[in-house]
Amino acid sequence: MKILGVDIGGTAIKIGLADDHGNLASFREYSYNSKLGGKHLVEKLIQFIAENPSFDRIGISTAGQVNVEDGSILYANDNIPRYTGTKLKEILEREFQVPVLVENDANAAAIGEGYFGGGKPYDDFLCLTFGTGIGGAIVLNSQIYRGYNGIAAEFGHMITHPQGNPCNCGRSGCYETYASTTALVRKAAEIDKELTNGKAIFQAIDQGDTRLEPLLDDWVTEVSLGLTSLIHIFNPSAIIIGGGIMEQEKLVDMVDKKVKELIMESYSDVQIIRAVLGNKAGVLGAASLHRN
Ligand SMILES: [Zn+2]
Incomplete structure (x- = not known):
């Protein structure tokens, strides 16, 4: 399975195409201006994801507190203004027609370290x-x-x-x-x-x-x-x-x-x-x- 791993931080969005064993076929860092807010972030995110070759799933690691059940942002501080409430999973599943899971960045890093580090x-x-x-x-x-x-x-x-x-x-x-x-x-x-x-x-x-x-x-x-x-x-x-x-x-x-x-x-x-x-x-x- 080809899974697109996406890491949304305060200054950059990193995207890598991974297989089931944690091997990355590609890895790229895109910069964006988080201060322009949640809506801008989502627009950029869709644009950056679309630049990648085909994939079967998307996994998202993001700054902020995440509701992992519905993949929305429960709370984000002023590093990304107006990001709170963004329905990330819903938006991306509609846009790319693949299953999307969302996790808080600290938990995602721990999961990465747990499996592969x-x-x-x-x-x-x-x-x-x-x-x-x-x-x-x-x-x-x-x-x-x-x-x-x-x-x-x-x-x-x-x-x-x-x-x-x-x-x-x-x-x-x-x-x-x-x-x-x-x-x-x-x-x-x-x-x-x-x-x-x-x-x-x-x-x-x-x-x-x-x-x-x-x-x-x-x-x-x-x-x-x-x-x-x-x-x-x-x-x-x-x-x-x-x-x-x-x-x-x-x-x-x-x-x-x-x-x-x-x-x-x-x-x-x-x-x-x-x-x-x-x-x-x-x-x-x-x-x-x-x-x-
Ligand atoms: Zn504090």
């Missing part, structure tokens, strides 16, 4: 993606745990600092306002405004900018504090951490070391591992939605 050996694991915010997914007994309304695992909005930084969810002190890549970049930019992304920060550290080391240590502690709570709650066999910044191998080691300092000793066999599918996790996870 770092999660393969494990039945119980958590996935966290560090980027603009922090996405999360819970895999228990090899199934996504969705919670009552299907929106479990908003790890980014655990409150780690009461009365702390304001968060775009309307609350304050959320984990992602301290431990996302954006939070690290914001701190680094106070030292040097040229440091606008994670890569630049690590380059500066490698070139001997010692001002950034304490800042990175503090950020690793913020990341690890959140993971510590999650480990104590779920007792997972592994935590898979992804997002562009985690491609810095040193960083995963730093987080692993810090977590092992912070957790109760009885939990210390938990594995902290790096997501291996990189920017293809969403597309492969989306394509795998049709497996069940």
